[in-house]
Amino acid sequence: xxxxxxxxxxxxxxxxxxxxxxxxxxxxxxxxxxxxxxxxxxxxxxxxxxxxxxxxxxxxxxxxxxxxxxxxxxxxxxxxxxxxxxxxxxxxxxxxxxxxxxxxxxxxxxxxxxxxxxxxxxxxxxxxxxxxxxxxxxxxxxxxxxxxxxxxxxxxxxxxxxxxxxxxxxxxxxxxxxxxxxxxxxxxxxxxxxxxxxxxxxxxxxxxxxxxxxxxxxxxxxxxxxxxxxxxxxxxxxxxxxxxxxxxxxxxxxx
Amino acid sequence: xxxxxxxxxxxxxxxxxxxxxxxxxxxxxxxxxxxxxxxxxxxxxxxxxxxxxxxxxxxxxxxxxx
Numbered sequence: 001x002x003x004x005x006x007x008x009x010x011x012x013x014x015x016x017x018x019x020x021x022x023x024x025x026x027x028x029x030x031x032x033x034x035x036x037x038x039x040x041x042x043x044x045x046x047x048x049x050x051x052x053x054x055x056x057x058x059x060x061x062x063x064x065x066x067x068x069x070x071x072x073x074x075x076x077x078x079x080x081x082x083x084x085x086x087x088x089x090x091x092x093x094x095x096x097x098x099x100x101x102x103x104x105x106x107x108x109x110x111x112x113x114x115x116x117x118x119x120x121x122x123x124x125x126x127x128x129x130x131x132x133x134x135x136x137x138x139x140x141x142x143x144x145x146x147x148x149x150x151x152x153x154x155x156x157x158x159x160x161x162x163x164x165x166x167x168x169x170x171x172x173x174x175x176x177x178x179x180x181x182x183x184x185x186x187x188x189x190x191x192x193x194x195x196x197x198x199x200x201x202x203x204x205x206x207x208x209x210x211x212x213x214x215x216x217x218x219x220x221x222x223x224x225x226x227x228x229x230x231x232x233x234x235x236x237x238x239x240x241x242x243x244x245x246x247x248x249x250x251x252x253x254x255x
Numbered sequence: 256x257x258x259x260x261x262x263x264x265x266x267x268x269x270x271x272x273x274x275x276x277x278x279x280x281x282x283x284x285x286x287x288x289x290x291x292x293x294x295x296x297x298x299x300x301x302x303x304x305x306x307x308x309x310x311x312x313x314x315x316x317x318x319x320x321x
Contacts, residue, residue, distance in 0.1 A: 020320070021319040021320060021321065022319055022320045022321055023319070024319055030319075044317035044318065044321065045317070045318050045319065045321055046288075046317060046318075047315060047316070047317075047318040048261040049287055049314050050318075052318055054286065054316055054317055054318060055317065056286055056316075056317050066317065067321070071320050071321055081290060081295070082315075084290075084295045085288040085295055085313070086288070087288075088295050088297060089287050089288035089315060089316055089317065090317060096321060098321075203321075205321060
């Protein structure tokens, strides 16, 4: 039994795990992580050309889609230019929009984010905004025409999991576009929780790429995403404050 | 003329097109995008769009990240 495919804009994705490539030790390790999860959406950052090796070929060879991001941008203007460069370089209108407030927290700058999102949607982009776990901001991003919203569970790279599960659940209940838990995942159970709260997908980068065994952690988080989705759609039992016997009470010995 | 390419001061012949700047500096052309003074120059315009003196040229591609 597996999850149903996820449709975002024109793209149908069988895997609900999106993979970030930041921090991966080698292209071979990246290929192993993609293979271990079957992920079909993989992020890249736009940077000045240099001697470094690009992950593009590995992503393409695996049959995955590229999701370029605007990581490192602090203003709407920087993010819009970076998105336009990504579209030109990679031939995709998908953009993971990141506009952060400072290098220390890497938290989204909501004012700049909304400004950039509006400009990019108007310019024809399929915008995937990295946002806080604030419901109102998520709703505004959806209303602007973003194709998904990507609230954080905890700060980027922190591995703290989902610090405010109720906030994530509230966003899932309130917006009509897919919700992708982005940032904060530290291990498999965090990803499962995200899906159980109602998220449509999870993006994991650091938790996988900086694990001791990235491919094994990728497999674990991929399985957790599937498990969480299945559990969410299986209809969990209500929580009770008292016990409920699971064995029949009729025919007890000595009754 | 003196221009900046990816932040580096670079001396080049005046009147070069974007295409010629990339070729002269042996920069990759596949999977890259170019902005001159903060404006994207579409690939289809590389062979006509000239780079003026004191221009700031950015040549970017996809790297690990996110």
